[in-house]
Amino acid sequence: MDYVEIEKKWNKIWADTKLYAFDKTKIDNKHYVLEMFSYPSGDKLHVGHWYNYGLSDSYARFMRAKGKNIFEPMGFDAFGLPAENYAIKTGIHPQDSTLKNIEYMERQLKDMGAMFDWDYELATCMPDYYRWTQWMFLQLFKHGLAYRKNAPVNWCPSCNTVLANEQVIDGKCERCESTVIRKNLTQWFFKITDYAEELLNCLDNLDWPERTKIMQRNWIGKSEGAELVFDMQDGKNNFKVFTTRADTLLGCSYAVLAPEHPLVDIITTSENKAAVEEYKLQAAKTTEIERLSTSKEKTGVFTGSYALNPLNGEKVPVWVGDYVLYSYGTGAIMGVAAHDERDYKFAKKHGLNIKRVIKNANGENDDLPYTEYGIMTDSGEFDGLTSEKGCIAVAKKLEKTGKGKLVTNYRLRDWLVSRQRYWGAPIPVVYCEHCGIVPVPEEQLPVRLPYDVNFTPDGVSPLAKHEEFVNTVCPKCGAKAKREVDTLDTFVCSSWYYLRYPDNKNTDKPFDMALIDKMLPVDKYVGGPEHACMHLLYARFFTKALRDMGYLHFDEPFRSLVHQGAILGPDGNRMSKSKGNVISPDPYVNKYGSDVFRAYLAFGFKYIEGGPWNDDGIKAIAKWIERVERIVERANEVKNINEKTANDEELNFVRNNTIKAVNEDYPAFSFNTAVARMMELTNALNKYDEGAINGKLYFDTVLDLIRLLAPICPHLCEEFWQISGQKFSVIDGGFPTVDERALVRSEIEIAVQINSKVRAKLMIDTSLDEKGIQRFVLENETVKKLLADAAVKKVIVIPNRLVNIIV
């Protein structure tokens, strides 16, 4: 058979009969299977996409065969940096290259033979989609969840442009190799921190990989502590610090402000000005990862000013140091050298005081820095309190003077959504001289992204150079006004696409609330683990924010989540054009057909782990499918022969063992073991077909095999099903269920261990209970010989597995 031709034939029949179209009349039975949509880059679909989409589709097909009404849409995350960079390099407009890539990828996806219902397709760069992305922005703005503030960007002083982190290599611009600095710009933020507590709490009830939940918890980073106010000695200024160790306040011998802290300029004395300015410049060149490194030297400079300990008024020097981040806590810390490792290193380096105020539970001093919780000492009225109690007592005392309070702090930061780039959704805001920030009225959406824009990097957002776009009138007062020229982070587009799919053609609203309440949440979401903290958190935030605005009535978008592993290039590296290790599925699909290719991906890797690409085994899979084909033909020849044989029981055992395993493996995304079991069944059928044959058993077993394999080889199994005289379609032919009786065996081999070493193997009656097994084993002649005269101390019996005799 020519597999490629067969696939074309069935693909057409499926499309013509709309076999996989979502049945809107049976939403109660829906099963929403969503794969993270892909970015239409110049690499087209590589084998990694195929792995993600092809096998998720196999899961969806299994669920369909089990009777579910599958909603499996596909679309494109089409805005973003790579298309713009490609345009800067080649002059090809991002819209042109993106639409062309989408067209190509659609064809590849269709060849895959997945159940995607193309009626629900979407692309985030189309005005009928980003109109609603802009609408989302307006709702967040209206509800106080979108605001502007100053925040740093990577700035290349030579190219005069903002760089993505990806474009900064070792602190240098990837294009011109100038040193990149951080520069402040006024930018839009979403207030995701308002939802920190709920985002944390709801994780508990999600059917997500545990490791992903742990990462999100750590990312949100809740910590209970105190916010303390340090007045400056000048009596005019103050700053706040966040600490989880208020019990160590009297051990504070200095304070450190982040270099970006606004107070730095105010309090730095004239003789220290030069050093502080120099230090700030240096800090602007250091990445956050470097600054957080615990092994990096703890640099810093003195401001020349002193602050007062809020508890006893003691004078402490105020320093500037880059190990303090402006974005975490309050951007300032109290330095307690004796009880914090980083503070200890800083104090040692700069010759600052080290004062112990905590002893261990035995009242002794441990080695410095002693950071564990212990007993307060040298702290006056607080002496003898445990650290836990002391933290609260100190904060409570300071509360009375307004110098402290208990607070909950989160590591999570608000989401910066402004991008000084062209290829994204314009932020729908107008700046008016009279009215200030004015949101674009909803009925004027979309704010269209103009086509004829000069996006070469030269210091301003590309849209700022488009006069027609920038100059507008104020929607409120009608006076001349200017549009916002930044675009939205593409993560905004992908934070709500799962809500748009089911109602993608709605022109009145982003989605119909009644419909979405029935269609969501997504029942199975499949995508890479690299999205654990950002995309998956942003999408959860959007769902919760929309719920609170009254647009949804559920709390979480993705009920169940699975991560596929990454298929790496043959060199073991992540596939990328620059490394030249991108593997296209096309040559394989053209040669072997998409079903064989999918079966190869299913069998060759553990799904959640992936691994380097290697096509060594693909021929073997093709041969296996050909064996199945021969077995199907054989089954049709012999189906009317009806005689019992001695091998019937064994074949029926393997058949049901396979059915049982495959039914468990598909929902667990354990495709490699499912294929292994089906290979065993193929082997059993081959072995059985020698001499006498029970044609009915053989034929029925083959019908089971066809249906078990259909989720992984849908086209070919459709053909096999037809050859076997069965009614279209195989996917609706029912999924085989196990006959447990066939799995019961009268005898089974167990291992006999003596002192935990295997010494013998015995066939044993499966009806025996533990005592019976023990008696049988101890009375066995071989075992008696092995034991000789040793005294049996203990016997451990694991039914159907082993017996361990301790002598």
Place this chain on the structure above:
RNA sequence: GCCAGUGUGGCGAAAUGGCAGACGCAAGGGACUUAAAAUCCCUCGGGGGCAACUCCGUGUCGGUUCGAGUCCGACCACUGGCACCA
């Protein structure tokens, strides 16, 4: 550096705390064939032994347990993420 993972034959991998390596690939040997392809059969972690058999073996080192690839502790290596790649 921090957070989260991963580490098992020549290779991809399997294994509710219970006989490590299922199922495959590659390799070697054989059958069929004038020959090749295809197909089928056998061997296939390492050491020792003519053999029955025996010892060692799941990144390294320790621990818990009758029993550890699996649980605990320390370490090493690699992968993903670290807030503007998506």
